[in-house]
Amino acid sequence: MLFYPIDIDDSSEGILLFGITEDGRREKFIDSSYRPYFLVLPSDKKKAAAEIEKIVREKSLPVTEITEDKRIFYGQEREFIKIYTKRHQDLQKVRDAIKILEAKRGGSGSIIDEFEYQISPYRMYLAEKQLSCLQWLEIETHRNQIKSIKKATANPPKLKILAFDMEVIEVQRGTPSIVMISIFGEGLSRVITYQEAKYTIDATVVKNEKELIKNFIENVRDYDPDIIVGYNTDLYDMPILRERAKQLKVDIGILSRDNSGITLSKRARFTTARLIGRVHIDIFNFVFNILSPILQSEQLTLKNVSQELLGDTKLEMEYEEILQAWDKGHELDKLARYCLKDSELVYELSKMLLPDIMELTKITGQSLFDTSRMPYSQLVEWYYIKKAKQQNRVIPNQPKFDEIKERQKITYEGGFVKEPEVGLHKGIAVVDFASLYPSIIATYNISIDTLNCNCCKESGYKVPDFPYWFCKNIRGFESQAIEELLMERLELKKQLKTLNPESHEYLELDTKQKALKTIINASYGYYAYPASRWYSKECAEAITALGRYWIKEVLTKAEQKGFHPIYADTDSAFLKIDSKEEVLQFIKEINQSLPGVMRLDFEDFYVKGLFVPRQIGGVAKKRYALVDEKGRLKIRGLEVVRRDLCRYARATQQEILRICLIEEDIPKAFKYLDERIKALREGKYDLKDLVVYEQLSKPVSEYKLISPHVAAAKRLLEKEIPVGEGSVIGYIIQKGSGSISERAYPIELAEPSKIDIDYYIENQILPTAMRILKVFKKENKLF
Missing domain, CATH: 3.30.70.260 (ACT domain)
Known part of the structure; x- marks a missing residue:
């Protein structure tokens, strides 16, 4: 029999595998062969x-x-x-x-x-x-007991996905109540609530909250999804649903395929909500752990993430509007559509992101539930554990708390940074090493078990400026594991060049190569991660030393070729050039001299670029704006892409960048700044544009230092508005005495007449704008 496991657990009977048979049945099988x-x-x-x-x-x-x-x-x-x-x-x-x-x-x-x-x-x-979830297995069974098991090959089955969202308000003081639940899946789009209204969408109206939860459970039972998805549901929706069901005496066991309901567990600082046999995926976890470094969104709300990834977004409705809609019984259709839209967005995000999570599940050899919540360090760790078992190696122990604390104190030199030449430059080629640190690991055989080996003291791979060498005779564990991923990804990229980008095969292979890249690029950081099982300060130090050596070599050879390096950072160099052809030839020559799997790539050509100074002396790395040949802006390190400033400040800086770099009209940029400040003083702004958003990473009561968003959260709690770990707090600064935190008010409670406009001008608008404009002011000319 062919069987496709989607979830796994353990019990006194043995290992429990939940999944789909080749004829589409959802089944549970037990493997009692596991011996601890x-x-x-x-x-x-x-x-x-x-x-x-x-x-x-x-x-x-x-x-x-x-x-x-x-x-x-x-x-x-x-x-x-x-x-x-x-x-x-x-x-x-x-x-x-x-x-x-x-x-x-x-x-x-x-x-x-x-x-x-x-x-x-x-x-x-x-x-x-050497198994994982989401792969076909050929199993022999007696009743539901597995007698033999081995890998098999077949096209994956279609998994049923159901997205859900809840609207929660405090009907009674201190007690959150669920007033609406929406569900969205293939062929299903529905809201469940307990107030009558003229709904323009499919709405089931029940008599109270207890019946609402019951009806939701019945919908899940009837739809029978393999995966239930939500956004921030680990920290918010699932715990509330579990608690309300308990208070109202509703059996929610059917949510799990073993009838255990919602199982809450604490992992590090965060809570996870598990549905055994039916996989619960909180899309926010994957966005936060894996995607956040590459997203431009100022905060990782469903609204912003959907806007950036899907080009679609939430319907507008503030918490006060939700309260009024429910209390007064008007605009309930708007509330229902608002709730349903959230489920639709979560469903669309899951369709986009689940293929990536599934590929990572197969690479790490773990469960879909666990992999969807893994940060970079755990993805590397479980890939290594899988490889260690494959090679009959012992898995190192996790470090003890005291050892982690000691490791956290250790520092070493990172990547090389050539401080950028402040100002505006024309004709910039950016070259960078492909996966620099992982390729160094593979090329120089960097592994804990090859460090300073006995056989290669005089002939091993030497590390510049350090008393380290790595073995040339025996392949190291980590270097071999990473090289296998690098080679596999390289092969996939070759295949992709032969395929139609619109084809299913292309999308499938592209998803796989991106998943490989995720783990490859996290491999260096795992050496220096204090809680790592494969921790090695020496290996991490050797990698950065070799990285510094090679980027300096590129800069030296670029100067010899007549190029002018204006900036370099870790794995990339920005070269002022006369022609692209010369740079391409230069890269070809460099690659002929590079060892092992190391490779220099041509990233792009930019017609002009602006590099700005620090606020107080010096210049900042990764703080620049570039314009490509199509007139598009690429911005790094500037406030435009920061999440801790209001939208008004970011939008002002972005427009100033556009005027300076694309229109090349500096007087116009100064005039625009004056107009923006004048508009603020005259009250010609949208209050939402002055909101700063930050997320609570733990319960409000656990914060010792009260920053503005924590102070704002406390004000919400005082007004019985539920917030907690994972909540995104939007706040503004009002006039008054005291610190900024003491004057931070949540947007829900803000008084427009009391906004401290001077604070925004002096602390947000002017600093961000002048970061750009003072470059031109200093030069007193443009080009």
Whole structure:
């Protein structure tokens, strides 16, 4: 039988696999073959085995078997003791009992350390068997028990996706109530509520909140989605739904395919909401963890992210309007359409982003639920764990809290930055290394197990200015793993050049190469990540040293060719040139001299560019604006792309940039600034344009330093408006005494007549505008 798992869990019965059979049935199968174990590295194997058996016998520990095993440990094959336990939760108990044998704990010293006792059972199961969710498996079963399992190949089944959104208000003091739920999927577009009105959309009207939740559950049961998607639903919708269902005594078990309902868990600082067997994906997590560095949106709200990615956005409705619509019973159709639009946007975002998340799931070899919530560091970690199991390597332990704290104190030199030449320049070619740091890892065999090896002290890969070298004889674990991804992506990009960009095959391969790029580009940072299992300050330091060496080589050779370098940062160089052809030839010559898989690319040509100074002396890296041959602006590091300034300030700077760079009319730019300031003073502005948005990363009560958005959030809570971890707070600054935080008011409670216009002019409009204009003022001429 062919089976396509979409979710995985563990229980006392074994590993639970939920998915789709080849004939389209949604089924659950159990694999009881998983046996929990951990590894012990002995210093004296015979003595350690005897002492462990004695402890197990005397303490009646739940150990089922003790065997010997050989594993690769940081590049060397070592002998380990393998201890099996009855249940997975027994691993920690048994490990705690035998760790007293370590010399560092005052024991006999017969064991050095223990490994692989902290990884969850279903994650270990996937890594051990080299499986992942979202891949076809050929299974033999007896009833619902799996007897054999192996990978298979077939076209993926169509997954049913349901998006939902809730409208919540405080009907009674301190008690959030759900007044509306919208659902959107293929062939389904509906709002559920409990106030009658003339609705212009499909609306189911029930008698109260309890019936609303019941009706939502019935819709989920009838539609039977494989994936339920929302936006910020981990932190907001799911916890509220779970609590209201509990208070109103509504059974929401059917939301999960094992009838367990919503399971909330704390992961680091954030809560996750799980529906076992039916995957809950909070699109916000993927946007926040993976997409945020490349988005221009000032805050990662559904409104802004949809606008940027989909070209579509939410309907306009403020919280006060929602309250009034519900309390007074008017504009309920507007509220319903507002709620439904949110679900539609989430559904469209999921169609766009789920292919990327699914590819990452297959690369890491983990579950769709977990992968959708992984930051860059975890994506690399689980890819490494998968590769480690494939090569019979030991998975390093996660560092302890104290060790993480110590690592956080460690610093080292990063990438090379040539300070930009302030001012306006014409004819700029930008060249950059393709995946510089990952290609250095692969080319120089940079890995923990190849660092300062015994065999290559004189002949290994040397690191400039450091007493480090890397082995030339034995392939390192991390370097091999990253090179495989680099080569796979290179092959995919070759295939893409032969395909029609509109074809399904092109989109499929492009999605895969982007997922590979995500993990490839995170590989360097993982070495320096304090909580990394494969942490190495020396490897990270070596990578940046080699990066500095090669970008300096490019600059030196560019000058020898007659180009004028005006700026460089880590992996890219900005060269003033006379012709593009000369640069292309230069790149070709450079690439002939580069070692291994390193490659220099031509990014683009810009007709002109502006590099601006810091506020106080010097110049800032990555603070520039460029104009390409089609007249398009590319902006980096300027306030236009910052999220902590109001829209009015950003829009003013962007228009000034456009006038200066495209129209080349500096007097007009100064005049425009005067007009913008005058408009503010005369009240000719939209209040929304003065709002600054910031997100709460934890509950309001946990903040020690009260910044403006926290102060504004507190004012909302005082007015019984629900906000919490994950909420985006929009605030303005009003007149009065005290600090900026003391004068920060949420937009919902702002008084237009009290806006502190002088604050906005002096602290936002003028600084951002003059960052551009003072360059021209100083030069006293344009070109």
